[in-house]
Amino acid sequence: MKTVRQAIKYGIVGVSNTLITAVVIWILMKVAHCSDVLSNVVGYIAGVVNSFVWNKQWTFQSHAGWVKSAVRFGLVFGICYLLQLGFLFLLNAWLPIDPYYNQLIAMAFYTVINFIFNKVYTFKE
Incomplete structure (x- = not known):
C-alpha cells in the first residue's frame, strides 16, 4: 500500500512539474521576451528542482x-x-x-x- 501511495504522490508531483515548466517557459518567452532555448532550459530546471524537492520531502519522505x-x-x-x-x-x-x-x-x-x-x-x- 505504501508503494501505491508513493506512486500517486509521484504522479501528482509529475503534473506539478509539467505545469511549472510550462508556466516558466511561457513567462520567460511572452513576458520577459527571452529566447525559446533559454526559456526551455530555465523552465526545465524549475521543473526538475520542483520534482527533486517534492519527491524527496513528500513522495518518499527521505532523510x-x-x-x-x-x-x-x-x-x-x-x-x-x-x-x-x-x-x-x-x-x-x-x-x-x-x-x-x-x-x-x-x-x-x-x-x-x-x-x-x-x-x-x-x-x-
Missing part, C-alpha cells in the same frame, strides 16, 4: 542528505532518460505506428523506471 540525494537524482534522471531514448528508437524501428505515439509509450516507460529508481536508490537512506 538522506540533500547533496547525496541530488547527485543520485541527477544520475537517475540521466540514466532513465537514456533508457527511454533507447526504448524510443526500438519502438520506432519495431512498431509501424505514428512516431508520436511511440513518444508517449516511451514517456510512460520513463515514468515507471524513474519512479522505481528513485524509490530504491535516489531517496534510500
Whole structure:
C-alpha cells in the first residue's frame, strides 16, 4: 500500500512539474521576451528542482542528505532518460505506428523506471 501511495504522490508531483515548466517557459518567452532555448532550459530546471524537492520531502519522505540525494537524482534522471531514448528508437524501428505515439509509450516507460529508481536508490537512506 505504501508503494501505491508513493506512486500517486509521484504522479501528482509529475503534473506539478509539467505545469511549472510550462508556466516558466511561457513567462520567460511572452513576458520577459527571452529566447525559446533559454526559456526551455530555465523552465526545465524549475521543473526538475520542483520534482527533486517534492519527491524527496513528500513522495518518499527521505532523510538522506540533500547533496547525496541530488547527485543520485541527477544520475537517475540521466540514466532513465537514456533508457527511454533507447526504448524510443526500438519502438520506432519495431512498431509501424505514428512516431508520436511511440513518444508517449516511451514517456510512460520513463515514468515507471524513474519512479522505481528513485524509490530504491535516489531517496534510500
